[in-house]
Structures are given as C-alpha cells and as structure tokens.
Amino acid sequence: MAAFAATLMTAAGLSACSPNDGGGGGDGSDKPVTISIMETKKTNIDAIGKVIPGFEAAMKKQGKDITVKLIADELTDEQFQTKMTQQLIANQAPDVLDIGENMAISWSSAGYLTSLDDYLNKWDGWSHYYPAIKKAMVRQDGHVYNLVSGAGVQNFFVRKDVLEKEGIDTSQPQTWDDMIARLEQAKEKTGDTPIVIPAGTAWGGGTWGEGFQPLLGGTDQSYFDAKSGKWNLKSAGWLAVFDLYSKLVSKGLMPVKDLQNPNPWEPTKYKKFPAGQIQVAAQGTWGWRFDWGPEGATPIPGLDQKVITWQYPALRAGDKTYGWSSAGGGYAIPAKSKNKDAAMEFVKYLSSGKVLADQLVASGAASARNDLNGVAPYSGQPHLLDAGKDLANSVYVVTGDGADKVGQATATATELILSGKANGQQAYDAFVKDATDLLGPSLVQG
Known part of the structure; x- marks a missing residue:
C-alpha cells in the first residue's frame, strides 16, 4: 500500500507535440492501425485485457480499424521507469503509457510526452472532470500530459x-x-x-x-x-x-x-x-x-x-x-508515437463509462469525473461515492521539479x-x- 499511495502524489513538466484530428494512425486517415499499451501490474493486465475486444468493436462501428496489442510485463515501479525511460529515448515506447504522476514529472519535462490539450478540449468527457483534478493534471507549462484515471x-x-x-x-x-x-x-x-x-x-x-x-x-x-x-x-x-x-x-x-x-x-x-x-x-x-x-x-x-x-x-x-486531493496514475502518449490519434481514442475509452467504473472499483480509487455515480459497479460503492463528493471541493496544490x-x-x-x-x-x-x-x-x- 505504501507503493500504491506513492503513486497518489504530485507532478509538473514541460514540452509538447501537437496532436492530429483523424481517427487513424496520426496522419488524419482511417487506415488500419495497431497501437500498443504496456501494463506492469497483474490487476491492470487482467483489466485491460478484458476491455480491448470491446474497444476494437466500438471503433469498427465508427469506421475505424484499430487493433490494440497489450504488452504484459510484471515489473516494479522502479524497473518500469528505468525500462520505459530507455524506450522513450530510443523511440521504442508503447503508444499508451499507464504511469504515475512521479514518472510524469521527469518524462514531460524531458519532452517525452505528448500534450493532450487539443484532444481534451474537443472531448465532451473533459467537462466532467472535477476542478481540483483538472488542476492536478496541468503541468508547469500550462499543458496536460497524462489523463488521470482515478483519484483519492x-x-x-x-x-x-x-x-x-x-x-x-x-x-x-x-x-x-x-x-x-x-x-x-x-x-x-x-x-x-x-x-x-x-x-x-x-x-x-x-x-x-x-x-x-x-x-x-x-x-x-x-x-x-x-x-x-x-x-x-x-x-x-x-x-x-x-x-x-x-x-x-x-x-x-x-x-x-x-x-x-x-x-x-x-x-x-x-x-x-x-x-x-x-x-x-x-x-x-x-x-x-x-x-x-x-x-x-x-x-x-x-x-x-x-x-x-x-x-x-x-x-x-x-x-x-x-x-x-491526490491524483492517481494516468494515461499518457509518447511524443514520438506515430499513432497518437488512435492511442487517444483508446485513452478516452478507458476513461469513460462502465470501462472506467470497473477499473476504479478494482483499484479502490474514486472517480475523477462527476458523471459516474450512476454507473455500475461504481454506483454500488458508497465510500467511493462519498470520496467523489469530497473531490468536488477538495484542496490540491500543483508542485513541480x-x-x-x-x-x-x-x-x-x-x-x-x-x-x-x-x-x-x-x-x-x-x-x-x-x-x-x-x-x-x-x-x-x-
């Protein structure tokens, strides 16, 4: 639990890469594309594996041919940070990263992560995030680099x-x-x-x-x-x-x-x-x-x-x-990913509705959004619902390097x-x- 709690802390950073508007691989097209996500905790590996087929089917209904490859590699936080830093430098990182805020500090300031601002401003889900959590996601340069999936x-x-x-x-x-x-x-x-x-x-x-x-x-x-x-x-x-x-x-x-x-x-x-x-x-x-x-x-x-x-x-x-407030881990996209648009579609899918509700109940985290109280199984968790009420008016101070x-x-x-x-x-x-x-x-x- 000390390790879990440590992922519930603060961050700041710099740098950006402008996203594209299409639904394909990042060039504005709808051509078939394969994206990858890496998970290092057994619970996360199981959870993401279960939702991938639903995401791929949902994208097909929208005319987008997106395949997701799950890279399952059980590592400690320190091992993951070392390995992923090397891959980010070598432009070999997965298209979606599930990272804690402490990792976001060094990786965003080093220019390894994509600014999500343009994506979030066009997404109706963004308006449902609690103000304190939105504030927690903004880095020193005024940009958002990882979308928090839960909060405490x-x-x-x-x-x-x-x-x-x-x-x-x-x-x-x-x-x-x-x-x-x-x-x-x-x-x-x-x-x-x-x-x-x-x-x-x-x-x-x-x-x-x-x-x-x-x-x-x-x-x-x-x-x-x-x-x-x-x-x-x-x-x-x-x-x-x-x-x-x-x-x-x-x-x-x-x-x-x-x-x-x-x-x-x-x-x-x-x-x-x-x-x-x-x-x-x-x-x-x-x-x-x-x-x-x-x-x-x-x-x-x-x-x-x-x-x-x-x-x-x-x-x-x-x-x-x-x-x-303490912001939990969140999803980020490497600055050098060639599949930013498709990756963001997956990030939004993971951060919405029942898919998000299942993840939050599994992790014991409160929703960073105000529209999940009626979504099962989250709706059946009174302690998480109470925490959501606190989040609406909680205190959070953004820090940095x-x-x-x-x-x-x-x-x-x-x-x-x-x-x-x-x-x-x-x-x-x-x-x-x-x-x-x-x-x-x-x-x-x-």
Whole structure:
C-alpha cells in the first residue's frame, strides 16, 4: 500500500507535440492501425485485457480499424521507469503509457510526452472532470500530459466505535485545538498514542505525500510557485506544520517508536488501528479497500459501522475544514508515437463509462469525473461515492521539479522531531538548509 499511495502524489513538466484530428494512425486517415499499451501490474493486465475486444468493436462501428496489442510485463515501479525511460529515448515506447504522476514529472519535462490539450478540449468527457483534478493534471507549462484515471481523497480515518465507547465526541473537529483536545481525552482514557500521521525517514515518500503536504496545502498554498517553478521555503505554512508535528509528539499523541520502525505502516495502520489502539489515522480513499476492507491487508470486521472520516482541520484561524486531493496514475502518449490519434481514442475509452467504473472499483480509487455515480459497479460503492463528493471541493496544490527532494528534506526534519532532537522551529530551520542544498538555487525562491 505504501507503493500504491506513492503513486497518489504530485507532478509538473514541460514540452509538447501537437496532436492530429483523424481517427487513424496520426496522419488524419482511417487506415488500419495497431497501437500498443504496456501494463506492469497483474490487476491492470487482467483489466485491460478484458476491455480491448470491446474497444476494437466500438471503433469498427465508427469506421475505424484499430487493433490494440497489450504488452504484459510484471515489473516494479522502479524497473518500469528505468525500462520505459530507455524506450522513450530510443523511440521504442508503447503508444499508451499507464504511469504515475512521479514518472510524469521527469518524462514531460524531458519532452517525452505528448500534450493532450487539443484532444481534451474537443472531448465532451473533459467537462466532467472535477476542478481540483483538472488542476492536478496541468503541468508547469500550462499543458496536460497524462489523463488521470482515478483519484483519492485524504482524510482522517477515525475509530468511531472506540471514541464513542469512551464518551469522546466524534463529530467533525473544526480546529486543531479541538482535535488535539479529543486526542488528549483518548490518550487519558485508553493509554494509547491515538493518532498516526506519516513522519520520519522510515516512511519514505509517504511522509511528504501522505503526511506533511496535506497539512501544508490546506494551510498555505504559496509554498510552490507554478509560474516560476520555484519552491518558497519562507512560506508560513512550513513552520506551522512542523510546530503541529512537534506538539503532537511532545504531548505523547503520536506513536514515535512505531514511526521509527523500518516499516512504520505495519505496526500503525496494519496492527494498532485495526485493533482500535490508534483511533485516528491519516489515510486515503484506498484504505477502505486495500487496508481495512474484507480483502484488505488487515480487515476490520464491521468496517462501515466502526470507522468514519474527518476532514483536515485548518491550521489557520477562520479556514474551513478540507479534504486533500491526490491524483492517481494516468494515461499518457509518447511524443514520438506515430499513432497518437488512435492511442487517444483508446485513452478516452478507458476513461469513460462502465470501462472506467470497473477499473476504479478494482483499484479502490474514486472517480475523477462527476458523471459516474450512476454507473455500475461504481454506483454500488458508497465510500467511493462519498470520496467523489469530497473531490468536488477538495484542496490540491500543483508542485513541480524537486518534489522528491522536498519530500526527503521533510522526512529528515520530522525525524529530528520524533527523535527528540528538535522542536518545530529547529526542525524547520534544518529543513530549510537541507531543502536549499538539495534543490539548488534554480528551484528556490530568493
């Protein structure tokens, strides 16, 4: 799940190739064409294999002779990125790429991907994407290079059953002061460390994407300037979030030893939250299925009755509570593909109707579109439907080059807090120095 969650994070990029308008191989004709798509996960391989015949039949009805070749090669994300980078450079990549946002950062900035703007502006499906997700797909140069197939919303998952048993309010906290007061009640009555938010170096990229950034983005959205592509390390939100981590740790509300475990999600999300010994966990939509659902890593019997979600309280007075959007993987087309038009037809097919509904239910992702609520089997997934409501008004901040380095610096700085070596201010000071060194002067605002 850490790997799955890592694909639910941020991106930015450059470069474009103008698409053609025809339905054939990219030259405006309707001649027979074969396109290829590569999938590296077993579930995706099975899902795409099932929909190819339907797509080919649908195209024939439109007078387009398009054949799809599925390249099935089970690889880790790192193996796929290495292999595909080589193929993109050598002009040997498949016509459709199913990629995470982190891959889109390097490949779009390197000029390896086609701008999808012209296609999307002519497609009626584009108007149905939630504003926050549309924003998430726009890169630094103002173009879209991969069409997101699903999305997630991060909230706090809450053991309502445990809190109610202890007489603790389970309604939405409006402020962090309110939330911390309830966490202190939970600690006093249960003896537990009641909340887990990813922190420290052991959690890897999740410390930034699942822990720090959702808190930061709801408080101060000026930490990255999309126009200049630079990080504003003086933005007030950084210190506010480090202070929050420091307060939670100093009050004994965070499971410090568990967070310093080599696999910190195991004792926290896979053991203590299911056991009710952690009552609040920062978590994304996928948790309903992959972590605690009937087929998840550690199922919680009676999940729907025992667990609810809270939005994030804001760190600034007067700000509203919010959900944090995370864009999932998406479909992209290499800039050097000779079959862009046919490839885009397949991308649109995969991103619409029942075909999309089946994929989303299989992956546990929420729809990035607002018109899927009545489409089975998605229509029968109440948690995903609720996540869609959150997506309509959720917060998302587009970032760009250097996000991985910022993530590294936040992990190191929060580790100082966990180890008792720094308070919020000291952790922030260490973060600024570290991030400045890692990013270099070209990516940091003066």
